[in-house]
Amino acid sequence: MKATGWSTHPSEHLKPNQISFEDGEAYITRKDIINIFTDGSKTEHGVGAAFCVLTNNIWAYQWSAKLNDNNTVFQAELTALHEAVIYASYPPNHNTSKIHVDNRASIMASSNSKSTNETARKIFKILLSNPRIKVSWVKAHAGNIGNERADQLKTKPKDATQHEQPYSHTKLPKPHIKGLLRKRMFEEWQALWKNGDSGRKIYNIVPSVSLRPTNWIREDVIFFSQHGPFPAYLKRFHLSDSDYGNYEINWHGTSLCHGVHLYSVLAYEEASAKLRTRMAEKGRQ
DSSP states (O other): OOOOSOSSOGGGSOOTTTEEOSOOGGGGGOTTEEEEEEEEEEETTEEEEEEEEEETTEEEEEEEEEEOTTSOHHHHHHHHHHHHHHHHHSTTOOSEEEEEESOHHHHHHHTOTTOSOHHHHHHHHHHHHOTTEEEEEOOTTSSOHHHHHHHHHHHOTHHHHTTSOOOOSSOOOHHHHHHHHHHHHHHHHHHHHHHOSSOHHHHHHOOSOOSSOOOOOHHHHHHHHOOSSOHHHHHHTTSOSOSSOOOOBOTTSOBTHHHHHHHHHHHHHHHHHHHHHHHHHHHHO
16 A cells, blocks of 8 residues: 655745745835845856845845856856855844745745755755745846846856856756767767778768668668678678679670679669658758
């Protein structure tokens, strides 16, 4: 019988009021709350993350960093939130801290103890041990002074880190790593195919490697690979005593082998041309 119960222990749940998807702009005017605004973005200038702290209508602190150009917007948003919760967890910050985030996906990931994202799980652990830190959603580009300031900071991360290396604590996204490995695989595969000794007739027709299947019919495969009822192929697998055909002698006393060889060459060129045409038409579909 399958066991039932909680997927996680109740002690590993965040407080109900720690996460809110309602606009938290109303908390900005409260002087007993430390308001923190985060933002992250990716543009043609790079990837940036930032947060700023508003206390008693005074900008008490700000942080910004430039991430690797291959990091994603989601990673930038989580990085900004992670740095914000670390700041809020440090003493002597005993007041309630309200972190305003304009990205719902990062809030949802950070409130899940089983998130697949490592940064999100780190945020969750900090929130779990610091119930006075609360996270709420805020609408982006709606005139919110904190959100607009964080937006300006993350677009100019060099102002805070001009003498430092790009933020290196955020790992490269898996799709980017897979893309690099895929590119390397194709380069090595192409080099082996180009410099190989076998399959040269097929190489003349298909010089570039690809994972897309070709639209070859069975007769094409047999003819161009020469893996079929050919004398040389039969001799290779000991199915024939000779790799030459049994040709008759014509009335001039010359072997028909020369004629058969010429016919094979012409047939190869004609079949190659037809196959290239068919492959080009398939590629345009």
